[in-house]
Amino acid sequence: MAPMSGKRPSEAALALQFNVAQLLKQATGARRGYDIAVEAPELDQQLVLAGSLHGQISCLRIGAGILVTGELETVVRLECVRCLSEFDLPIRVEIEEEFRPTIDIVTGLRMEQEPDQDEATLIDEQHILDLAEVIRQAVWLEIPASPICRPDCKGLCPQCGQNRNQGECACPANPVDARWLALLTSKDMPGT
Structure with missing residues (x-):
């Protein structure tokens, strides 16, 4: 040494x-x-x-x-x-x-x-x-490869970054990605 x-x-x-x-x-x-x-x-x-x-x-x-x-x-x-x-x-x-x-x-x-x-x-x-x-x-x-603070950790909100363990945020539960909006609206059109 x-x-x-x-x-x-x-x-x-x-x-x-x-x-x-x-x-x-x-x-x-x-x-x-x-x-x-x-x-x-x-x-x-x-x-x-x-x-x-x-x-x-x-x-x-x-x-x-x-x-x-x-x-x-x-x-x-x-x-x-x-x-x-x-x-x-x-x-x-x-x-x-x-x-x-x-x-x-x-x-x-x-x-x-x-x-x-x-x-x-x-x-x-x-x-x-x-x-x-x-x-x-x-x-x-x-040390675990992916350490978590507790088994029921809720993580971060993917929209606003709020720590969900400290409380819920005002973001919608299932937001629609704008890139898929055209497909979703065409699905609702008659004749498609």
């Missing part, structure tokens, strides 16, 4: 980073658990967390690196696709990801990586395991 150029990580970003040097020195099967409680970390510019990110993760030493598993909860602020109002959606994500070291903990030599290895799952040169990208991806996967 490349260091951030000239920009110091925020406290929230640091809370999602774990020094796993001691765990990497231990035998396969060693385990460490961590509680996560971060006030609305900024994971993505388009992803607004309205609440804290909290839960537990477990780091298990495996032959090739560290297996991270856990469950996290947060609240995401979204825009309803029907009425365009903002609303908060509780999200629960499960994480199961294998992280591999870039530096051998014993020799200090750079380790060879698989060509298709995701950079987000690499443990950096200082043996820091960073969960931010993995959590960001997991949260995005839990």
Whole structure:
């Protein structure tokens, strides 16, 4: 993982980073658990967390690196696709990801990586395991493709744009499109 150029990580970003040097020195099967409680970390510019990110993760030493598993909860602020109002959606994500070291903990030599290895799952040169990208991806996967504020959302009026959840507008229920008016009038003419 490349260091951030000239920009110091925020406290929230640091809370999602774990020094796993001691765990990497231990035998396969060693385990460490961590509680996560971060006030609305900024994971993505388009992803607004309205609440804290909290839960537990477990780091298990495996032959090739560290297996991270856990469950996290947060609240995401979204825009309803029907009425365009903002609303908060509780999200629960499960994480199961294998992280591999870039530096051998014993020799200090750079380790060879698989060509298709995701950079987000690499443990950096200082043996820091960073969960931010993995959590960001997991949260995005839990967000519905077409989020709605509630199942009975009435949406917007197609004529005036009034939010129908806040009250009805004065627009006619079934307006006639002017382009079809000629056909409708010819249907009512005798002899057609």
